[in-house]
Amino acid sequence: MSTLESAPSSAVVDSGLTPNRLPVLGPWILVGLLSAAFVLRGRLGWFENDELRLWSTLFVSICIQALPFLVLGVVISGLIGAFVSPELVQRFVPKRPILAVPSAGLAGLALPGCECGSVPIAGRLVAAGTPSAAALTFLLAAPAINPVVLVSTAVAFPGNTNLILARFLASLSAAMLVGAWWSRRSGDSLLEQLRHSHAPKNGRWRTFVDIASRDLIHAGGYLVVGALAAATLQLVVPRSVLNSVADNELLSILVFAILAVILSICSEADAFVAAGLPQFSLTSRLVFLVVGPVIDLKLVAMHAGVFGRKFAMVFAPVTLATAVVSAVVMGWVLL
Amino acid sequence: MNRLARSILLFSIGLVMARLLWTGGFGWFVQQRMRFPLLAAAVVLILFGLYEIVSSLREEGRDPDSSKRAAGPFVGWLLSLPLLVLASVAPTGLGAAAANRVDSYSSVEIDTGYEPLAPSSTPIPMQVSEFQGRAIWEEAQSMDGVPVLLEGLVVNDETVPDGFKLTRFLVSCCAADGIPVQVVLRDVGQQFEDDMWVRAEVVWRPPEVPYQDQEGEWEVEADVVRIEVEPNPPNDAYESPY
Known part of the structure; x- marks a missing residue:
């Protein structure tokens, strides 16, 4: 048992951010804070402010809404970490990027969920030996082209099959373009840090729980960072400001790209928000639908956490630009 | 940790x-x-x-x-x-504070596949979003003159001094994507506080100018037959676009 613990059973790097100074007190501080908050609420009337209450509704709802997808994601990532060996990956994942990237993109069809769950999965896929270009393609494609997202887009835009097709094609091509770019660019250098020693053969279920819990704490912590930012910005930047740019196509495309990043809305819901802004062109709203699932505030935070900050700094702008361009091109062709 | x-x-x-x-x-x-x-x-x-x-x-x-x-x-x-x-x-949940911040949903075609309503003397329970959808998009206008029962939140607004906007939120995933759907009730004859839940029997008031020709936000209005306060909000406070 102790050998299992001392071996780094997790592949996700803790990036030296782990001041383990409160190892023993930590849990009790948490319990104390929770009970203090519970006792104090209402007594002091501190929390009656409308803005604060609205902010906390938004913040908590983003967290709660992401939780099932996050849990599904870490259960899958735990299974990958505990049961998938590099040999298995090598048998099933094509080695050449020209095959691996498109098939990883299409594999995104199979994960019904939104973007939060796919981050830990991609991390574990890399740790298990998947070429990082393929894992990143999957990371970008899965939340955008899965059936649930496509159906909800169809419901939000009844009868507009071209928009659904455009969303599917633009998202898939953005994911594959980024994957292709990554496969040419790197010798997997940035993601090298994810390839720590692999999970040991014995105690696999224990390894599974350990990896799933660790990934949950990890990705979940960054999810909270993103939710904090998104809830705050939603209140600071009222959506009505948008109306002033509706007439200018270029400006509205830019605004929708920024909006997608700021609002950090789940990919299963963004179609309804886009449907709710009919004063804008379909192309600019397509930009919103293509950018949102691949890059937004909470995702940047999660990428930085799972893959490292340096990675996120490069990956975020490239992904954003690729998504905007492929959405504009698809919009021009199809809409 | x-x-x-x-x-x-x-x-x-x-x-x-x-x-x-x-x-x-x-x-x-x-x-x-x-x-x-x-x-x-x-x-x-x-x-x-x-x-x-x-x-x-x-x-x-x-x-x-x-x-x-x-x-x-x-x-x-x-x-x-x-x-x-x-x-x-x-x-x-979302309430008046949120409704005043976000554009309402009125100008969106929610669903046009409505079965025409049969004339009725007893009020028909209806979602606020359906009420709005029928008012704006149903060509047959079968809702004209039919009493309808709506449930929603009170949102007071300066533009409706003698009434309020009966509001529900259309939420597809989580409260952060909530969009208010509102019906303007005038001449209510009674003051209600923000965020109170009410059940209102109303009759749609067709617009003098067609909605599509109106400037700014399209406001669906209704005449009030009676209003009662609901002490407890319903479990499913949000309407779903599905």
């Missing part, structure tokens, strides 16, 4: 989720259909938490140093923040 802390955190999140499901409070934050995914997540978290609490305590018995080993990054502590907010601010 060591293993014991991590497991207590996961366990608490699972427990709080289970409590929100039990009390129905989760409906303030997400759509009703998230109930089962959330339940599954809560069960998984509670099981993970229990398993880890037991095995980390056992491990500590064998190896006292094990509690000093990191089992998760420091940022993981942030996961306790939603719990702290829930316990302290105790947020509830």
Whole structure:
């Protein structure tokens, strides 16, 4: 048992951010804070402010809404970490990027969920030996082209099959373009840090729980960072400001790209928000639908956490630009 | 974060989720259909938490140093923040404060496939979004003259000095994507406070100028037959576009 613990059973790097100074007190501080908050609420009337209450509704709802997808994601990532060996990956994942990237993109069809769950999965896929270009393609494609997202887009835009097709094609091509770019660019250098020693053969279920819990704490912590930012910005930047740019196509495309990043809305819901802004062109709203699932505030935070900050700094702008361009091109062709 | 802390955190999140499901409070934050995914997540978290609490305590018995080993990054502590907010601010659902911030949904074609309403003398219960959709988009205008029962929140507005906007939120996933759907009730003859839940029997007032020709936001109006206050908000406070 102790050998299992001392071996780094997790592949996700803790990036030296782990001041383990409160190892023993930590849990009790948490319990104390929770009970203090519970006792104090209402007594002091501190929390009656409308803005604060609205902010906390938004913040908590983003967290709660992401939780099932996050849990599904870490259960899958735990299974990958505990049961998938590099040999298995090598048998099933094509080695050449020209095959691996498109098939990883299409594999995104199979994960019904939104973007939060796919981050830990991609991390574990890399740790298990998947070429990082393929894992990143999957990371970008899965939340955008899965059936649930496509159906909800169809419901939000009844009868507009071209928009659904455009969303599917633009998202898939953005994911594959980024994957292709990554496969040419790197010798997997940035993601090298994810390839720590692999999970040991014995105690696999224990390894599974350990990896799933660790990934949950990890990705979940960054999810909270993103939710904090998104809830705050939603209140600071009222959506009505948008109306002033509706007439200018270029400006509205830019605004929708920024909006997608700021609002950090789940990919299963963004179609309804886009449907709710009919004063804008379909192309600019397509930009919103293509950018949102691949890059937004909470995702940047999660990428930085799972893959490292340096990675996120490069990956975020490239992904954003690729998504905007492929959405504009698809919009021009199809809409 | 060591293993014991991590497991207590996961366990608490699972427990709080289970409590929100039990009390129905989760409906303030997400759509009703998230109930089962959330339940599954809560069960998984509670099981993970229990398993880890037991095995980390056992491990500590064998190896006292094990509690000093990191089992998760420091940022993981942030996961306790939603719990702290829930316990302290105790947020509830979207209300007047949110309705005044976000554009309403009126100009969106929600669904045109409505069956025509038969003339009726007893009020027909209807979602606010359907009421609005029929008013704006149904060409047959079968709702004209039919009494309808609407449930929603009171949102007072300067433009409606003698009444209020009866409001529901259309939420597809979570409260952060909520869009208000509103029906303007004038000549109510009574003051209601913001965020009160009311049940109103109303009759649609067809617009003098067709909605599509109106400047600015299209406002669906209705005449009030009677209004009663609902002491308890309904479980499914949000309407779904599905």
